[in-house]
Amino acid sequence: MAYQNLLSEVKDNILYIVINREKALNALNKETLQELADVIAFAEKNEEVRGVILTGAGEKAFVAGADIKEFSNYNGTQGEELARKGQENVFNAIENSSKLFIAAINGFALGGGLELAMACHIRIAADNAKLGLPEVTLGLIPGYGGTQRLTQLVGKGKAIELITTANAISAVEAEKIGLVNYTVPQADLINKAREILDIVKQRAPLAISAAIQAVNASINTDHGFETEIKAFGKCFETDDFKEGVTAFVEKRPAKFSGK
Structure with a gap:
């Protein structure tokens, strides 16, 4: 599969997806979201794929957020449509996939990036990763399921704290509160994700x-x-x-x- 903003490869029944916009800290623009929707649909219908590892290019960012310039002039109706389409085609599609998705968080996971990771079934973070939802600093709230999934993962009080302060937390803190399953050295990130899927592949x-x-x-x-x-x-x-x-x-x- 050839994409402009993603790298994808199926190897040993695992689909590897890399968001490949390193210079833009792998920010989610319209084209990237469209390509993600396509590759998620591919994973769902392809019998060869038993699990998915989703990560970002480089060592700085998993996804540092959405591409703010694209929606800076939106009105309320356009904003609602942006959130609805993104949730249906990408974020909910990941959560409801019959294939296990693992987010390998290799750096900053902020805003839409953290929402993308939270849509995955399991999250593994490199020890240099920072995670947060800074939308209120822009006069917004998380719009890709962030208010819902963060609450489900860490509880109401912690979710409100993280969203209203917009503070980013370390991978170690994220593991402590249940936001990520494991924290590992950057060099071990993909191997840890693969280790889990190699076990899952043995199951029905x-x-x-x-x-x-x-x-x-x-x-x-x-x-x-x-x-x-x-x-x-x-x-x-x-x-x-x-x-x-x-x-x-x-x-x-x-x-x-x-x-």
Whole structure:
């Protein structure tokens, strides 16, 4: 896949996506968001892809925010449309993907960049990373799900503090409050993400998808338990369930087909 602002490659069933605007600190402009929407859709429908690692080019920034110049003259209607389209096509698409997305946060994750990382299912941060939502310094609030996902991850009090002060925090602090899963040295960042996906790749694909759906339902709907029950039941109808049980009885590694 050839993109202007992204690098993408599938290797060993992992889709690597690099936001490749290093000179602009990988800021999210319209074209980058459009390309992200396309590659996310590709990941969802491609059976070869078992997981995704999303990172930024260079060692300074994961994504340092949105491209402010593009929307500096927007009115209210345009601003609402900007947030709605971005959430639907990129941020929600990542969160609701049946493939596990890991954000490898290699530097600044600010504004839309942190929102992008929070949309991913797992976050790993390099020890030099800084994370924050500075939108109130521009007279705005987070518009790509930041108020919702930050609250879900760190709780109401901490979310309000981080959003209203606009203060950025270190990777170590982010791990402490549950915003990221792991903090590692910059050199180990991609390896840590790959290590997790190498384990996930050994598990049943349809069960992974069902688990993501059920966990999301616990937060985004009022029928999480019912979603879990139905997803649990559907797992019994899969070839992967039969293979998993057979492999367990025969004391051998399972070979899942994703069917």
